[in-house]
Amino acid sequence: MFCFFFVGCTQTKIIDGIKYKPYGLFNENTTRNEKIHYEMSVGNLILGIVLIETVIVPIYIFGFDLFEPIGLEDGHIKGAVIE
Numbered sequence: 001m002f003c004f005f006f007v008g009c010t011q012t013k014i015i016d017g018i019k020y021k022p023y024g025l026f027n028e029n030t031t032r033n034e035k036i037h038y039e040m041s042v043g044n045l046i047l048g049i050v051l052i053e054t055v056i057v058p059i060y061i062f063g064f065d066l067f068e069p070i071g072l073e074d075g076h077i078k079g080a081v082i083e
Contacts (some may be wrong), residue, residue, distance in 0.1 A: 011068045013068070016066055020036050022065045023064070024061070024062055024063045034043075045061075048066075
């Protein structure tokens, strides 16, 4: 049953033809790209808090899947107000 949660958590995004994976606290140094803007996934945060008693799910979510790629880090973030 919990395998369905893991399928829903990972949001790999293709930006300019390159796949970018989400990162967490354990793999920030190896997965994060400085040219990409990442935001905290609220759904993953809530799922980790709700399933805190399972221990394994929060460790996976907070460790490897907490921040998801949004777009290029050029100051023009999707949905941002440009002045």
